[in-house]
Amino acid sequence: MADSKLLVPELNEAETMGAETARFQELLLQASKEIQQAQTSRPESTQIQPQPGFCIKTNSSQGKVFINICHSPSIPPPADMTEDELLQMLEEDQAAFRIPMSLGEAHAELDAKGQGCTAYDVAVNSDFYRRMQNSDFLRELVITIAREGLEDKYSLQLNPEWRILKNRPFLGSISQQNIRSKQRPRIQELGNLYTADSPRPEEGPEKPHLNIWLEAPDLLLAEIDLPKLDGAQGLSLEIGENHLVMGGSQQLYRLDAYIPLRIKSDESRAAFHRKRRLMVAMPLLSAPS
Numbered sequence: 001m002a003d004s005k006l007l008v009p010e011l012n013e014a015e016t017m018g019a020e021t022a023r024f025q026e027l028l029l030q031a032s033k034e035i036q037q038a039q040t041s042r043p044e045s046t047q048i049q050p051q052p053g054f055c056i057k058t059n060s061s062q063g064k065v066f067i068n069i070c071h072s073p074s075i076p077p078p079a080d081m082t083e084d085e086l087l088q089m090l091e092e093d094q095a096a097f098r099i100p101m102s103l104g105e106a107h108a109e110l111d112a113k114g115q116g117c118t119a120y121d122v123a124v125n126s127d128f129y130r131r132m133q134n135s136d137f138l139r140e141l142v143i144t145i146a147r148e149g150l151e152d153k154y155s156l157q158l159n160p161e162w163r164i165l166k167n168r169p170f171l172g173s174i175s176q177q178n179i180r181s182k183q184r185p186r187i188q189e190l191g192n193l194y195t196a197d198s199p200r201p202e203e204g205p206e207k208p209h210l211n212i213w214l215e216a217p218d219l220l221l222a223e224i225d226l227p228k229l230d231g232a233q234g235l236s237l238e239i240g241e242n243h244l245v246m247g248g249s250q251q252l253y254r255l256d257a258y259i260p261l262r263i264k265s266d267e268s269r270a271a272f273h274r275k276r277r278l279m280v281a282m283p284l285l286s287a288p289s
Helices: 014-041 083-092 126-133 136-154
Strands: 045-048 051-060 063-072 107-110 116-125 177-180 186-190 210-216 219-225 235-239 243-248 255-258 269-273 277-283
Touching: 063 126, 063 136, 083 136, 116 126, 116 136, 126 136, 210 255, 235 277, 243 277
Parallel strands: 063 116
Antiparallel strands: 045 177, 051 063, 107 116, 186 210, 210 219, 219 277, 235 243, 243 255, 269 277
């Protein structure tokens, strides 16, 4: 449980807080309008042609199942992390790391013996795929997430045992897929709130640089730059319905950000990035109107 003192606003000057809140609110509303305009002026999805990678074989109660692991530069990459950082994150919270991927529809095929089977195409980012080729850990992670994603999407029960086919990058044919058009309007890049007329005090915690944007109409993402820290040890983070409060035992940083949107605090996730920043994902209770 974070210290209750973190709930106390850091800035007491009503004029400064009011001006900053108004500026933040205006930019959020502007970004919401950009999303709505993008949805009406652009198609909600884009068609891509995934490139073949490798194929794994498994089975379900209905018979043989093949999963073509493909790639496309149109799919966004996951967060850039070392394997040690990723492993630590997965041990602490498996839901904190996401690998964007496109799960294709089932298509009937014939296996090498001419028997009927089912195949699925799963596509990831091309640069990430090339990195995955040199890492057994990443490859197994992608296969596990792809298998679980197919189970959830299509109500399947796949055998957790699988093997990679040799000398066969895919089974059948790889169809085009529709992916959601990228929509990431920038909302605000916030430095600390001190100005030339009001210099930052030399003593006391520093207000870190906050970068926040709407990733989708119902998802808010934030990056908090923490260049003086090597890890998340000692950091405390509280996310309320419309507040983000961060502090630390070393008293190096302190942030109290008002967010004029309703956040699902119990579903929010945070992870410390090796580039010394805290990444925060905050699902919204409702999309901005």
